[in-house]
Amino acid sequence: MRARVIISRVLIYGTLILWAFISLFPIYWTVTTSFKTAVNVTQGHLIPWIDFQPDWRGWRSLGLSPDVIGNTSTAREEFLKRFGNSVLVSLSASTLAIVIGSLAAYGLSRFDYKWGPWRNKDISFFFLSQLILPPVVLAMPLLVLYKELALLDTRVGLILLYTLMVLPIVIWIMRDQFDTIPIELEQAALVDGCTTWGAFFRVVLPIALPGMVAAFILSVVLCWNEYFFAALLTSTDAKTLPVMVASQTGSQGINWWSMAALSTAAIAPLVMIGIFLERYIVKGLTAGSVK
Template sequence: MAETTAQIFHDSPADRSFKARRFAGRFAIYAILIFWAVVCLFPIYWTITTAFKTAPDVMRGHIVPWWDFKPNWLGWRSLGLSPDTIGQVSTVRDQFLLRFENSMIASISSSALAVGLGSCAAYGLSRFSYKFGFMRNPDISFFFLSQLILPPVVLALPFLVLYRDLALVDTRFGLIMIYTLTVLPIVIWIMRDQFGSIPTELEEAAMVDGLSIWGAFLTIVLPIAAPGMVAAFILSMVLTWNEYFFAALLTGTNAVTLPVMVASQTGSQGISWWAMAALSFAAILPLIVIGVVLERYIIKGMAAGAVK
């Protein structure tokens, strides 16, 4: 009798209606998420497919390979990266590898330097009270953030004159220095929130046990703040890897980066969309790999309040 009653309750109209609403809600949520994923990934898909198109396919807007168009290695062949040219001598491929190396060295070095300097500055702002005239800690933090408000074009002439006098034009070291300055304010704000979420009692207990301030910072605070530092590093690397204005302004031959090379894919007959697409995909592939490998650290950093 009890089983019969439970079965009747289980199959009651109210229960079926509740399950239907719950299923409809979940279906709507997943449908929205899938739609948004398609919207976000479509530019990458378009870039990949365009790298395998010919000029008529690009102009006609063909999208689906083997349905709208037959894939072709034209874009990769123009960079010396197709299967039939990868074993041959290619000046364009050598230039691509040099630009890739320049971007890698400049972005990684500047991001690591910005995270190191920014973490020290952020730790000081979160643990100590400063006074410079009328400026206090919140004012100093806002001063760092205000550096992002200034348009880069305003700094073009001063930096160009300064770099010319210091012989830093068209050098990797010059790019590293200016990239570090551009992402340092963001790192300071990210790491300030990260350090602010760590209880000071942990450091006080470490100093009671005999550690210095630097010892407590290196052995206690940094391991806890590591996810936020990784998130700040990845964000800095993405920004510096894609930076175009200063790279185009302050480089000419030796230190040219990938964004400048991508923008230069033009000729007498117009833009080589297939070559630009192949070069763009080769440029964003390292960032995709880094994002996938370090995804768990990004999530931990965001969950800890490092990214807002």
């Protein structure tokens, strides 16, 4: 029996270690490639100081290496501008989606709607079904619409589009979050003199905060990594980091070291979010799984 338990644990931990290696290897490859030269990239060297000697070439191309960080750099200004665009668009779109999505989810959780043959579950599924539509289908209509509204290559245009993109996910997460909150709490608040809005802000929202944080973080990640619409609808002013990463090509091919350095700088904020806010993400996404 003891041998069986030991073998079972070895298999479980071995599987977890293998899965962790598979999941983290792309990040490791990206970080190490940012410190390689062209020869090391083409020869597939993987281990620093053993297979290759680290070099700041990739970071120097962005003006972020220690030897040039104090100097004026056009590349660094370009990177900071794109980084700022990504931060502004992602945070603004996620905040707007949380505000609209939370109100919509609360309505679907607490009130019964009837629109023809549709009920609450049908409306909720309709929101989620918008994610099934391939983005390329919307390419031409959005180009025409944004040209007419003068929203091409603008941060406002991206914010509005990204809000619509993540809104179904926010509504779905927050609806499950509100479903776990007993309606008796709101009824007690109403008896104590609160208005409907007062009960929502004073009772419901504080309890639903972990779910809101999880939905917000997930929205930020999705907006931060979005490439298709950013490449389609922007050219110079509103271009974001994913578009800048994909543009690292030269006359001799892809500048892997520059692309890897850019990718490392782009994923660093998301890694920090995942490390420091993991408990909020897990708690929010698992809300409603056990009743």
